[in-house]
Amino acid sequence: MATDQTYKKKVESAINNPKLSEALHLFGDAYLTSRENAFQGRLDFEAMRKDLAEIKDDVRIRRKELLAEFIKNAEAAGSTVFIAKDTQEANEYVINLAKKKNAKLIAKSKSMVSEEAHFNAALEAEGIKTSETDLGEWIIQLAGQRPSHMVMPAIHMFKEEVAELFSKETGQQLSPDIKSLVNVAREQLRKGYFDADIGLTGANFLVADTGGIGLVTNEGNARLCATLPEVHVVFSGIHKLVRSMEDAVKITRLLPRNATGQLLTSYITWIRGAVPTDGKAKEQHIVLIDGGREALYESKACRDALRCIQCGACANVCPVYQTVGGHVFGSTYISAIGVILTAFYEGLDKAKEITRACIGCRSCSAVCPSNIDLEEIILHLRTQVTQEYGMGMIKNVAFKAVMKNRGLFHSMIRAASKLQRPVTHKNAVDGERPIIRHLPMHFMDRDFTEWRDLPSVAEKSFRDQFKGIVQNVKNSRYKVGFFVGCGADFVYPEVGTSLIKVLNALDVEVVFPQKQNCCGIPALYSGDTETGVDLARQNVEAFTEAEVDYILCVCPTCTMGVKRDFVKRLADSPDWSAKARALSEKTMDASDFLENVLHASEKLTGFKPQGTVTYHDSCHLKRGNKVFKEPRALLNAGGYSVEEMKNSDRCCGFGGTYSFLSHPQISKQITTDKVQTIKAVNSKTVAMDCPGCMIMLKGAMGKADPNVRCAHTIELMAEALDGKE
Structure with a gap:
């Protein structure tokens, strides 16, 4: 309960900071335009991400072979490679190395896995100073915060806040002029490259057939960290493996375009072995970290997440991220991919609240350059959270006790249409259609009707109206089954009657299987797979018996339920699976059918x-x-x-x-x-x-x-x- 309350307070705090949401929205809007421009021309995003997914899947399958190849080639180039089972072991390796070298300062370029390892705190606890040299990372280091975005770690901060931090650090009163602040950062950080005993970088690529690494950056600090100090440490997750330079180059065509809308980043750096420094002896240590990645590779439902190239696009388009920011919607990693990585790298307990923060809009899946179905993986994790921690009494009763029982469910809806009358009012826009403008209890009014009207339950559902609808179709072209969905059945039955009118005008007969029930998506999205499976069976049975040419939906979520979810939920039952696939193949959204089948x-x-x-x-x-x-x-x-x-x-x-x-x-x-x-x-x-x-x-x-x-x-x-x- 304490965790829940802490999370809710973070949400409230973020919502009460309108400047944060404004800044993230401005960036999000600009990003969409930049990204669109970056892919214009002959680039086929869908083909490119399909290719990337295949590359990453092959790496997953051959990861042990490719890891051995990488180590062999890296060691042949003079590098020392260490595989750490977790971030603690990785930190200890660097601590021991620093003590052996009597190192007092480590200059770091941007590395998300070092954030995951809480590297700075671990090293400084041993008396070893770390200095972030990426501008955004240095800002949040001074602020004592963590990144709120994988690519732009300080995106949540404003220039006035940065000016205050820099003023405190330099002892000068600085103005919030961005160019001036960048110059101050350059001056402050430059000396650190020369003073550092060790330079630490991450890696965008671990190239198996060369044993080298690749870095994709917009600042020159990574090159300086890798070359100026006498010891270079590469801190990387094992999932950064690629087969070849050819694969790495393909990814560089996608990464900047999808991350920031750039055609190419300012610096793409390839390093193999220890880079010479004025003729001095140089060491390169490559620390490869598992930290839950192998377990993620082994998870059939979630393993696609390790295709991720950390472009951050899932945050850039996420409406939840744009509302509350990364410090609420994520741990070390943020937004959709952060939900998944948090569950595997830090444990399901750490991820339970943010699995429920996803609104399921699929924006992330649409822009993912690795073709990861992020929403589907989050739904799987939500099921695990529900199994482990429950989903609350209201949902338990609504889904398991009521929704699965079609007769009880529909009887309760009819009762609600009568019980709601004392709180309904006429709506001027929809004529006599009543609405609920206020609820009697204040705490409910705040969340439910303070900022919106609620629709009333229709006095007569579509399923009850259908029995009295006369269809004048003499020469029927098709017989279609109507999957109405709860919204059109019990709230907006006029959508269903309108569909019949339009279809009849195009010589299409509509049948309505009365045994159909909710599509089950509300239960599935709450992690209740059992109810989802039961409802899938009810609906598959109802529409199989109907023997129709097509199944039409006026709700796209229901369409996805029939086309995708029924097939997935019933895959383990051969008889049900075959029926579900047959229905899936002939299910369409109503507007899709009208335009692409009937050419309306x-x-x-x-x-x-x-x-x-x-x-x-x-x-x-x-x-x-x-x-x-x-x-x-x-x-x-x-x-x-x-x-x-x-x-x-x-x-x-x-x-x-x-x-x-x-x-x-x-x-x-x-x-x-x-x-x-x-x-x-x-x-x-x-x-x-x-x-x-x-x-x-x-x-x-x-x-x-x-x-x-x-x-x-x-x-x-x-x-x-x-x-x-």
């Missing part, structure tokens, strides 16, 4: 002009299902003029139970960003293709500007059909 934008013509809309790309629609052009094509064909908002695919902050039970305050900040973006477009309608996003954005806009309507693309298409000329 070509066939539905003659619409009246419907006005301007802006479009929000739902996370799992664009990044999970690769659908983003299709809704826009449908809207344009339906007479709507789409005006793009800035960062249309940035998360809305929903994340299911994330915004209600896990991190409502983080969610609030992410949603506030999206609301400001919507308001900047000055459109009175926001289209989207996810009921979850509708819950979040309808609610937030209800408080921010109740005249802005949020609607599903399918609803807007149905309305266009009603007004067709």
